[in-house]
Amino acid sequence: MSNPHNAKFISFASPKGGVGKSTTCLAIAGALLAAGKRVRIIDFDQTETINRWYGDSDTAQAIPNLTVEKGPTDNLKDYFDHLWETATDYVLIDLAGSLSDVTIAIASFATLTITPAKVSEPDIIEANKMADKMHRLAARIGKPINHVILLNEVPSSISNDELALITQIDQSNLRRFKTLIHRRSAFSKTFSRGTLPHLAPQQDPKALAEIDAIMLEVGSILEPARQKAAA
Amino acid sequence: MNASKAPIKNLKLGISGTLDAAKEFSDEENIQSFTTPKKGAALSNPQVEETPAATSEGDVAAPGTNVTRLPRPTASVKSGKGPKPAPTKRFSVDLPLYVFDQLHNKVHATRLEKKEIILAALRDGGFTIKDVDIYRKGKANV
Ligand SMILES: Nc1ncnc2c1ncn2[C@@H]1O[C@H](COP(=O)(O)OP(=O)(O)OP(=O)(O)O)[C@@H](O)[C@H]1O
Ligand SMILES: [Mg+2]
Numbered sequence: 001m002s003n004p005h006n007a008k009f010i011s012f013a014s015p016k017g018g019v020g021k022s023t024t025c026l027a028i029a030g031a032l033l034a035a036g037k038r039v040r041i042i043d044f045d046q047t048e049t050i051n052r053w054y055g056d057s058d059t060a061q062a063i064p065n066l067t068v069e070k071g072p073t074d075n076l077k078d079y080f081d082h083l084w085e086t087a088t089d090y091v092l093i094d095l096a097g098s099l100s101d102v103t104i105a106i107a108s109f110a111t112l113t114i115t116p117a118k119v120s121e122p123d124i125i126e127a128n129k130m131a132d133k134m135h136r137l138a139a140r141i142g143k144p145i146n147h148v149i150l151l152n153e154v155p156s157s158i159s160n161d162e163l164a165l166i167t168q169i170d171q172s173n174l175r176r177f178k179t180l181i182h183r184r185s186a187f188s189k190t191f192s193r194g195t196l197p198h199l200a201p202q203q204d205p206k207a208l209a210e211i212d213a214i215m216l217e218v219g220s221i222l223e224p225a226r227q228k229a230a231a
Numbered sequence: 232m233n234a235s236k237a238p239i240k241n242l243k244l245g246i247s248g249t250l251d252a253a254k255e256f257s258d259e260e261n262i263q264s265f266t267t268p269k270k271g272a273a274l275s276n277p278q279v280e281e282t283p284a285a286t287s288e289g290d291v292a293a294p295g296t297n298v299t300r301l302p303r304p305t306a307s308v309k310s311g312k313g314p315k316p317a318p319t320k321r322f323s324v325d326l327p328l329y330v331f332d333q334l335h336n337k338v339h340a341t342r343l344e345k346k347e348i349i350l351a352a353l354r355d356g357g358f359t360i361k362d363v364d365i366y367r368k369g370k371a372n373v
Contacts, residue, residue: 001249044265062339067331072323073265077250084246086325101257102265108253109246133260141244141252 001109001143007087008222009110016126017097020116020152022049023187025094028218030196031211033065038089044071044106045096049191057194071102080105099133107134108141112221116152116181119162124169131174146221149176150214153183179213182206314363 003009010028012021022045029039043051054060054068071093072079083091093110095103107113115130117123127149134147151166169176181187186197186207193200197207244252257264326334337348343366350365 001245003246058342064335067335069323076265077247077254080250081246082325088328096265098263100263100265101254104257104262105250105253108249133262136260137253137256140256141249143244143249 003084003087003109005086005088007089007091008112009087009091009093009106010218011093011095011103011106011110011113012116013095013099013103013107013113013130014097014115014117014126015099015130016117016123019097019118019123019126020150020181020187021097021114022053022094023190024114024116024150024152024181025092026050026053026190027181027187027197027207027211028214029066029090029092030198031208031215032090033063033196034198035215036065038065039067039092040087040089041066041068041092041094042071042083043068043094044102045094047096050094053191053194059194063196063199076102076105080109084109099130104133104137107145107147108137110146112146112148112218114148114150116150118153119151119158119165121165124165124174128172128174147175148217148221149174150181151176152181154180155183177214177217179210179217181210181214314361316364317361 012025014021025041029041032039041050041054043049048070050068051070060066060068093106095106113134115127117127131147131149134145138145149169155162184204184207186200186204189200190196195201197204197211256262334345334348337343338345341348343351347366350360354360354365
C-alpha cells in the first residue's frame with residue numbers, strides 16, 4: 001500500500017511516557033532537515049510538547065522546511081484518509097505515552113513506527129507489549145508493520161545488567177535499531193533552546209553521529225518499501 | 232505461494248479499509264479510545280472546542296486541537312486594560328504547499344504569527360475583524 005505522493009510517515013509511539021519519543025522525533029526531524037528534506041510534524045500528544053516547543057520559540061519557527069501542527073481529536077478517520085492522500089515528504093507523528101486507538105490507527109499506515117525505550121526492564125516490557133500489538137495488528141490488516149525499538153538515554157558507562165538486558169532483546173524477536181542513543185545534553189537541550197541537535201549553533205559531534213547512524217538504519221527500512229512500491 | 236492465514240478481505244486493503252480494520256482491532260483489544268472523554272468530562276457539551284479567549288498562540292493552519300477545558304478567564308485573572316479578544320475556535324485548513332511556504336516566509340520576515348497574518352489578510356478581504364482579535368499584545372498593526 002503506497003500513498004499518492006510517496007510520503008514517509010514515521011510515528012513515535014510507546015505505551016509508557018517519558019521514554020524520549022518527542023526528543024528522538026525532533027532529533028530525527030533535525031537530521032532530515034539538515035539533509036535538505038521537508039518535514040511536517042504532527043503532535044498528537046495532548047500535552048503538546050512539540051507544538052509548544054514550536055509555538056514558543058522564534059528559533060524553531062524560523063527553521064526552513066519545517067512545519068509543526070497539532071493533530072485533531074475528532075473525525076480522525078477522515079483526517080487520516082486525507083493525510084494519506086495529500087501528504088508529501090516526511091511526516092513525523094509524535095504520540096502520547098499511552099496505547100490508544102489513535103496509536104493503532106497511525107501504526108496501521110505508518111511507514112515506520114519507532115518505540116524509544118531506556119535500557120531498563122520496565123521500559124523493555126512496555127516496548128515488548130507494543131511490539132506484540134503491532135504484530136497482531138499486522139496480521140489483522142494483512143500487511144507487515146515496520147516497528148523498531150530505539151534504545152535511548154543509554155548511560156555512558158553501561159552496567160552488566162544493562163548489557164544482559166540488551167543481549168536478551170537481541171535473542172528475542174524484538175526488532176531494534178543497532179545504534180544506541182546515549183544520554184547527552186545535546187538531546188535534553190532541544191526543548192529549552194528551541195533548536196535541534198543537527199541545527200544547533202554549537203553541535204555535539206557524538207550526538208550527530210548517533211542520529212546519522214539511526215538515519216542510515218531508517219533509510220534502509222524505508223528504502224525497500226519504496227522499491228516495492230515502484231515495482 | 233503458500234496459502235496465507237490472512238482473511239481474504241484483508242488482501243490489498245486501501246487506506247480506508249486499513250483504518251477500519253485498525254479500529255476493529257482496537258475495539259476488540261479494548262484499547263482506550265483517544266477521543267472518548269473520560270468519565271465526568273463534559274460529554275454532552277457541544278462547545279468543547281471553544282477555547283478560552285486568552286489563548287492566543289493559536290495556529291490557524293494547524294488541525295483541530297484538544298484544548299484542556301480551562302475555565303474562561305474571569306475578572307480575577309489578571310486582565311489587561313482595553314478590549315478583550317473574542318473567544319476562538321480552532322479549525323484546520325489545507326493550504327497549497329506553495330501558499331504555506333509564502334506564509335512561512337512572511338512569518339519569518341514580519342515576526343508575526345501565522346494566525347495574525349491570516350486574520351489580517353481576511354480583514355483586507357472584507358471580513359470584520361477587530362485589531363484585538365488579530366494581533367498579540369504589543370505587536371504593532373502592520
Ligand atoms: N538521549 C537523551 N539524552 C538526554 N536526555 C534525554 C534523552 N532522551 C530524552 N531525554 C529527556 O527525557 C525526558 C523525556 O523525554 P521526552 O519528553 O522526549 O519523552 P516522551 O516519550 O516524549 O514523553 P511523553 O510520553 O511524556 O510524551 C526529557 O526531559 C528529555 O529531555
Ligand atoms: Mg512526548
